[in-house]
Amino acid sequence: MIEAAKRIRRMARTLVESPGRLTEYYRSSFNAYQFQAIFAKYKQIPPNQLPPDGMIERLVEYWANSWSAKEEYIVGLLMHLNQTSGPILECGSGITTLLLGHRCQQLGRKLWVLEHHPGWATRMRTALAKHKLDQSVHIIDAPLVNSEHYSWYDVGNLPEGDIYNMVVCDGPPGHTHGGRYGLMPVLGERLSVGCHILLDDASRLGEQEVLARWEDEYGIKHEMIGQLKPYAVAIKSN
Ligand SMILES: C[S@@+](CC[C@H](N)C(=O)[O-])C[C@H]1O[C@@H](n2cnc3c(N)ncnc32)[C@H](O)[C@@H]1O
Incomplete structure (x- = not known):
């Protein structure tokens, strides 16, 4: 009772x-x-069914972060999850980490997530623990490192x-030197032949350049998917 009164007084003062x-706050x-x-x-839906x-769209709305992926991309992730096997790598974290992470947990798969921003990493770890996903989803502290042609x-x-x-x-952020190109030179050898790479924001100029460089240098072809905010599905062929 006393605590409630104190809370109301604090709220009145803030008001x-x-x-x-x-x-x-509200x-x-x-x-x-x-x-x-x-x-x-969402958690009640069997892993072989789409929401x-x-x-x-409503989950994205209430997650309330303007940097979040949109429904098209997230549905794409869920579909490709069912066409692939084994551990998954995510570059950049957010609502996708929670929604895909829950599916991974249902399927007994691991999601490894690279995150460069220490404060965001802490926030995501807290969210994963709150939703009891922290056994299947791991946020990896991964500061951005500069090299000559990309970070x-x-x-x-x-x-x-x-x-x-x-x-x-879906990371690092678009303004990063070289955009998302670094995936292939840094981790290409750890992607299987036939690996599905889902690149968000793919109609932006920077991502188009990344896709062109991946094709020229690594022979990776892609398909553009979606209307509102298209993403690319690139398959590693060798
Ligand atoms: C495009 S976001 C990743 C979004 C994630 N796939 C999702 O759908 O929520 C890429 C990176 O941007 C950073 N980030 C996320 N939200 C941010 C914000 N509101 N302001 C600045 N950086 C943000 C985080 O470091 C994150 O890893």
């Missing part, structure tokens, strides 16, 4: 002194509540030995 902060609490409720329903239309994740903390049959390539 008087800084009304914007209170609005923000907006983010509301979003978190909605996300949790819809995610609980009903609009469910992912890319330092993969020193990524456990050795795994070969990946699927890569979620």
